[in-house]
Amino acid sequence: MIIRNKDKINSPDTIKLNFEALGYICSDAIATSVYLACHLQKPILVEGPPGVGKTELAKKASELLSSPLIRMQCYEGLDEAKALYEWKYGKQLLYTQLLKDQLGDVMRGAKGLDESVSRLHQFGDIFYSDEFLEPRPLLQALRSEDGAVLLIDEIDKADQEFEAFLLELLSDYQISIPELGTVKAKSKPIVFLTSNNTRELGDALKRRCLHLYIPFPSKAIEQKIITAQVPELNDKLKQQLVAFIGELREMALKKVPAVSETIDWARALLLLNVENLDHEWIKTTLNLLLKFQDDIEAVEPEIDNLLKAATKEN
Amino acid sequence: MQKVLGDFIHALRHAGLPISSAETLDALRAAQLVGIDNAPLLKHSLGMTLTKRLEHRLTYEQIFDQYFTSYDQLKEGYQEAPPQDATEGLEKNAQAEAKSPKQAPLNEPVTNLNSPLAQQLMNGDMSAMQVMISSAATASGAQDISFITQVPMVTYRVMQALGDTEFQQELVRLASSDESSATVQLLRQRRSQLQQQVRDYVEQQYLIFNQNEPNKLRESNLQKVNLTSIDHRNYKLMGELVRKAAKRLASMHSRRRRITKRGLLDVRRTIATNAAYDGFLFHTKWKSTRVDRPKVMVVCDVSGSVSEVARFLLLFLYCLQDVLPKVRSFVFSSDMAEVTQLFEHKGMDLALAEVMQKWANLPSDYGKALTDFEQIALADIDSRTTVIMLGDARNNNEDGNISVWEEVYRRSQRVIWLNPEGEFSWDSADSIMSKYAPFCSHVETCNSLQDLNRILGSVLKRAN
Numbered sequence: 168m169i170i171r172n173k174d175k176i177n178s179p180d181t182i183k184l185n186f187e188a189l190g191y192i193c194s195d196a197i198a199t200s201v202y203l204a205c206h207l208q209k210p211i212l213v214e215g216p217p218g219v220g221k222t223e224l225a226k227k228a229s230e231l232l233s234s235p236l237i238r239m240q241c242y243e244g245l246d247e248a249k250a251l252y253e254w255k256y257g258k259q260l261l262y263t264q265l266l267k268d269q270l271g272d273v274m275r276g277a278k279g280l281d282e283s284v285s286r287l288h289q290f291g292d293i294f295y296s297d298e299f300l301e302p303r304p305l306l307q308a309l310r311s312e313d314g315a316v317l318l319i320d321e322i323d324k325a326d327q328e329f330e331a332f333l334l335e336l337l338s339d340y341q342i343s344i345p346e347l348g349t350v351k352a353k354s355k356p357i358v359f360l361t362s363n364n365t366r367e368l369g370d371a372l373k374r375r376c377l378h379l380y381i382p383f384p385s386k387a388i389e390q391k392i393i394t395a396q397v398p399e400l401n402d403k404l405k406q407q408l409v410a411f412i413g414e415l416r417e418m419a420l421k422k423v424p425a426v427s428e429t430i431d432w433a434r435a436l437l438l439l440n441v442e443n444l445d446h447e448w449i450k451t452t453l454n455l456l457l458k459f460q461d462d463i464e465a466v467e468p469e470i471d472n473l474l475k476a477a478t479k480e481n
Numbered sequence: 482m483q484k485v486l487g488d489f490i491h492a493l494r495h496a497g498l499p500i501s502s503a504e505t506l507d508a509l510r511a512a513q514l515v516g517i518d519n520a521p522l523l524k525h526s527l528g529m530t531l532t533k534r535l536e537h538r539l540t541y542e543q544i545f546d547q548y549f550t551s552y553d554q555l556k557e558g559y560q561e562a563p564p565q566d567a568t569e570g571l572e573k574n575a576q577a578e579a580k581s582p583k584q585a586p587l588n589e590p591v592t593n594l595n596s597p598l599a600q601q602l603m604n605g606d607m608s609a610m611q612v613m614i615s616s617a618a619t620a621s622g623a624q625d626i627s628f629i630t631q632v633p634m635v636t637y638r639v640m641q642a643l644g645d646t647e648f649q650q651e652l653v654r655l656a657s658s659d660e661s662s663a664t665v666q667l668l669r670q671r672r673s674q675l676q677q678q679v680r681d682y683v684e685q686q687y688l689i690f691n692q693n694e695p696n697k698l699r700e701s702n703l704q705k706v707n708l709t710s711i712d713h714r715n716y717k718l719m720g721e722l723v724r725k726a727a728k729r730l731a732s733m734h735s736r737r738r739r740i741t742k743r744g745l746l747d748v749r750r751t752i753a754t755n756a757a758y759d760g761f762l763f764h765t766k767w768k769s770t771r772v773d774r775p776k777v778m779v780v781c782d783v784s785g786s787v788s789e790v791a792r793f794l795l796l797f798l799y800c801l802q803d804v805l806p807k808v809r810s811f812v813f814s815s816d817m818a819e820v821t822q823l824f825e826h827k828g829m830d831l832a833l834a835e836v837m838q839k840w841a842n843l844p845s846d847y848g849k850a851l852t853d854f855e856q857i858a859l860a861d862i863d864s865r866t867t868v869i870m871l872g873d874a875r876n877n878n879e880d881g882n883i884s885v886w887e888e889v890y891r892r893s894q895r896v897i898w899l900n901p902e903g904e905f906s907w908d909s910a911d912s913i914m915s916k917y918a919p920f921c922s923h924v925e926t927c928n929s930l931q932d933l934n935r936i937l938g939s940v941l942k943r944a945n
Binding site: 179195196199200202203206207209211212214248253254256259260263264267294370373374376377378379380 | 499525526529530532534538756760
């Protein structure tokens with residue numbers, strides 16, 4: 168996968184340009200992290216507030232490398248049966264029924280217990296074998312012939328045991344299945360782990376990863392993002408909008424608006440044919456930006472001040 | 482490059498960043514990949530491989546900037562003449578300069594200068610000078626300074642290594658023949674410049690490598706120091722230490738899977754166990770997730786004699802309650818009150834102040850307090866509860882109401898009594914420690930953070 172895409176990822180700048188062509192505007196840090204991940208073959212742990220494009224990064228990376236994206240959403244109680252592999256129990260049961268019928272043929276004419284046992288051993292045993300293995304996302308990623316982009320989403324939501332279970336995968340790109348042995352990656356996947364920091368991740372996990380923190384984008388980058396996502400929006404409104412959001416982020420809110428909210432808002436304003444950002448429009452569309460009633464109530468009386476501060480900057 | 486990066490990582494570790502050797506290797510590979518010429522790119526790459534926490538990133542960036550600006554200056558020097566050590570570099574440079582002088586600093590010819598340092602200064606090649614300073618400084622141990630007060634001494638040593646003694650003698654000789662000559666004036670001026678330069682460099686090295694060393698020293702001292710003798714000035718820092726310890730304890734929580742008759746059907750194990758029965762599902766296996774969280778009740782004596790230590794246990798409790806969900810806190814002098822809610826709803830300073838104001842510094846009465854405890858909390862104590870008592874058991878010769886404590890012990894089996902006094906003063910005067918001691922699974926002296934940390938650690942371990 169790496170070799171096939173060599174010219175697309177031969178420097179951080181190229182990666183940045185290619186991402187831009189795909190509509191993903193990124194900072195130097197992000198481009199560098201993808202570059203290092205591809206060349207050092209290390210997983211990236213992406214942290215940052217919700218809605219800054221952590222998951223999107225993995226999606227775009229898979230698009231860039233034109234390889235399949237295998238996504239695993241983590242949650243409390245996720246275990247290896249759902250993440251790695253599961254046996255096809257139904258078929259295994261049928262197989263034991265089948266064996267029972269065959270047993271008579273195999274044992275026919277055997278003298279004594281010893282011979283029966285040795286014949287039983289000679290008889291192939293496929294109860295635990297590839298035939299009955301149901302691969303889950305992690306195993307799929309290791310088995311894909313031409314590499315893949317593996318996205319382990321919101322790793323902080325999974326239990327600590329699961330985190331420990333991932334360590335082998337992340338450092339050696341291999342996984343041990345007790346009944347079968349070790350499965351090695353055919354072609355090493357590019358792994359993205361995302362975290363919202365709902366709990367502190369273990370040092371062992373962190374040590375194995377490159378660490379990328381995506382903060383809220385700077386105003387210039389955010390304007391570029393809006394241009395890429397909502398190209399029809401006029402420049403003046405775009406500037407006003409980004410500046411206003413910038414002011415909002417300065418306030419002490421329960422949840423400050425992220426990039427995804429900015430994009431939603433831009434789309435809404437476009438749909439409503441808004442030409443100029445004013446008090447009324449902001450008030451009616453504020454629920455797109457703020458997701459808590461408390462926040463909306465806190466911001467509403469401040470709209471005029473925020474708007475003034477935002478226009479002053481431009 | 483390895484040396485440069487190695488020193489850099491050394492500096493980062495000094496600043497308190499936990500960098501493992503595996504991460505060092507990663508950083509080396511990353512640096513090889515991106516090269517060291519593009520500073521912003523290198524900064525990002527090393528940052529990603531070396532720092533794994535946001536709060537470390539800022540420190541990292543600061544040190545990177547400090548370190549690599551001085552490195553850049555060095556590199557320019559190296560390109561001209563890579564010296565082996567100070568004197569050798571000096572000679573080489575002197576020769577090179579003699580052959581092709583870059584600047585003509587003086588109109589009059591430079592003659593009769595025997596000291597190499599003097600020649601060097603007259604040539605005025607600052608970058609070569611910088612190289613010499615850095616190697617002399619390394620040789621003089623500038624990277625090992627622990628206190629800023631050592632800077633002048635090391636500066637002096639570096640000057641010596643550069644050949645300052647010889648130079649001074651020469652200066653005196655020149656001055657004796659012609660005091661006012663331009664050469665002498667210039668040399669004096671250059672020497673004070675050089676001295677400033679050396680001093681700056683040594684200081685910079687101190688900042689890069691050893692700024693945090695005294696902090697570390699203080700932190701470890703604080704851990705050992707007796708809680709009653711902690712200066713108010715240090716309370717804040719101590720609070721942070723407590724926070725760290727509490728967090729470490731909280732991370733020892735476990736969530737285990739165990740086998741019960743309820744919960745989800747464990748298909749995998751059911752089929753595996755029933756393979757022997759022709760695949761008929763004969764024995765069912767179930768799984769459920771049980772969250773193990775120890776319940777902790779802490780009772781804290783805040784009466785006059787122990788109030789200083791109690792304040793500290795309260796502080797620890799406050800932090801512990803932040804991270805552990807099931808801590809209930811009680812305080813008493815004679816009447817007992819539960820302060821769990823108070824801790825939950827108020828900030829640390831406010832809550833502690835309120836506790837100290839309402840309950841502290843009164844004469845203690847363990848009997849009355851335990852009667853209150855019986856009413857408030859005894860019903861909630863079960864075998865998964867740990868009860869911790871902090872107190873000196875000095876009861877002003879009143880009845881200790883031992884039977885309540887016995888009941889607490891019977892129900893919980895994990896009762897820890899932490900006494901701020903040393904073992905030798907137990908049972909002296911009005912202390913009735915020996916009456917309570919049989920009904921405690923642990924009686925320990927606890928008067929420093931280290932004790933507290935160790936004891937609470939063992940509580941959580943056994944609670945699992």
